[in-house]
Amino acid sequence: MTTTSLLKHPWKPSASLTTLQARARLYQMIRLFFSQRNVLEVDVPILSQAATVDPFIDSLSTLMMGDTYYLQTSPEFFMKRLLAAYQQDMYYLGKAFRQGEQGQRHAPEFTMLEWYRVGWDDRQLINEVKELIQHCLPEVSYQAFSYKELFQQQLSLDPHNVSVDELKKLAHHRLDTVLDSNDKNTWLDLLFSHCIEPQLPDALVCVFDFPESQAALARIEHNLGQQKVARRFEMYVNRMELVNGYWELRDANEQERRFKADVTYRRRYELPELPYDQALVSALNEGYFPECAGVALGIDRLLMCCLQTQNIQDVLSFPCQPC
Numbered sequence: 001m002t003t004t005s006l007l008k009h010p011w012k013p014s015a016s017l018t019t020l021q022a023r024a025r026l027y028q029m030i031r032l033f034f035s036q037r038n039v040l041e042v043d044v045p046i047l048s049q050a051a052t053v054d055p056f057i058d059s060l061s062t063l064m065m066g067d068t069y070y071l072q073t074s075p076e077f078f079m080k081r082l083l084a085a086y087q088q089d090m091y092y093l094g095k096a097f098r099q100g101e102q103g104q105r106h107a108p109e110f111t112m113l114e115w116y117r118v119g120w121d122d123r124q125l126i127n128e129v130k131e132l133i134q135h136c137l138p139e140v141s142y143q144a145f146s147y148k149e150l151f152q153q154q155l156s157l158d159p160h161n162v163s164v165d166e167l168k169k170l171a172h173h174r175l176d177t178v179l180d181s182n183d184k185n186t187w188l189d190l191l192f193s194h195c196i197e198p199q200l201p202d203a204l205v206c207v208f209d210f211p212e213s214q215a216a217l218a219r220i221e222h223n224l225g226q227q228k229v230a231r232r233f234e235m236y237v238n239r240m241e242l243v244n245g246y247w248e249l250r251d252a253n254e255q256e257r258r259f260k261a262d263v264t265y266r267r268r269y270e271l272p273e274l275p276y277d278q279a280l281v282s283a284l285n286e287g288y289f290p291e292c293a294g295v296a297l298g299i300d301r302l303l304m305c306c307l308q309t310q311n312i313q314d315v316l317s318f319p320c321q322p323c
Contacts, residue, residue: 014319023303023315026136030093030113030299033132039089039115044078046071046095050277053262054216058099059274060108070274071097074296075114076217077277080248083116084287091115093299104311105240107320111299118290122218122231122247125293126206129235129243132297133204137305140237144206146223154196159188159211160227167191185213200239208233217258218246237305245295252284 015023034041051059051070059070072078075092082090096112117125130142151159155170167187171177175194181187188211208231212220215230223229235243249255259276266273283289303315313319 013317014313015315015317019307019315020317022307026299026303026306027093029136033135034091034115039091042079042082042090042092043094044075044092048072049275050077050279051274053259053266053274053276055262055265055269055271060097060099073098074112077280079114079116080280080289081283083292084283084289087118087288087290089116089118102320105301107300107312107316109320113297113299114294116292116294118292120293122208122233122245122293125245125295126208126233129245129295130204133235133237136302137237141203143201143203144208146209147207147211148209150196150207154199155191160229197239200236202238205236206233216246217249219249240301242301243295243297245293247293250284250289250291252281255284256281
């Protein structure tokens with residue numbers, strides 16, 4: 001349904017019946033894919049008194065009986081507590097929420113597929129993600145690049161060794177920006193999104209081995225060049241990001257240190273201060289959190305690729321605005 005039609009008939013859905021049927025088939029395909037691999041589907045809460053403290057993700061909140069609860073931006077923390085208790089391959093297919101995400105590829109309420117494979121590393125999980133996406137998009141080809149390869153190809157620099165001053169100089173030369181920051185990741189993200197992402201091929205593209213400073217909740221290991229890298233990966237289809245995955249961090253002390261570093265970053269840049277998930281830290285400390293790899297995949301974006309549409313509103317039954 002067009003925007004004009006929605007304005008005239010705001011009660012009507014934005015997705016066609018054909019699109020709703022395509023979504024239902026996609027869900028069936030995903031559930032069959034995991035059933036055949038004996039991966040357990042789990043349901044977890046979408047409300048919690050803890051929030052993500054990632055400074056680049058904002059949570060929606062609500063008051064309930066005088067306490068603040070947060071709509072979860074991902075099922076990750078609850079799923080990791082299940083992993084610590086049961087050491088079981090599992091997946092979640094359901095809703096997640098992020099404040100301020102609105103646009104052609106973003107919606108504040110969206111559908112996420114997240115799964116964990118016990119005993120696997122990120123390389124093994126990359127192969128399974130590739131298999132699932134190519135099962136849904138059989139015509140798409142596949143290419144893989146390290147984060148370093150892409151920066152060397154497009155910008156002739158090594159992102160693992162480059163200084164903040166060098167990144168600033170390059171960004172001001174290549175981009176019309178007035179940004180002023182001493183945070184290395186800010187400049188790396190800016191250059192990646194403006195100079196590298198638009199040059200990615202028309203394919204399913206995997207980017208792996210991110211800089212150590214962008215580890216998030218991934219393990220840090222040495223690459224073949226003995227540089228420390230974050231064992232995480234992202235996947236794109238025709239330059240649209242679909243996937244973010246990790247070889248998961250298991251160390252409770254390091255997990256808490258990273259949470260606290262994010263809290264400090266938020267405080268420094270006057271972002272909302274949020275409570276990190278202490279129950280997850282306890283689960284890593286007291287339970288048995290297994291060697292595993294995990295990944296999140298945006299279902300609405302995957303459906304956009306299946307239907308060859310450029311606007312996320314086309315695949316949602318009802319858009320966020322108007323409702």
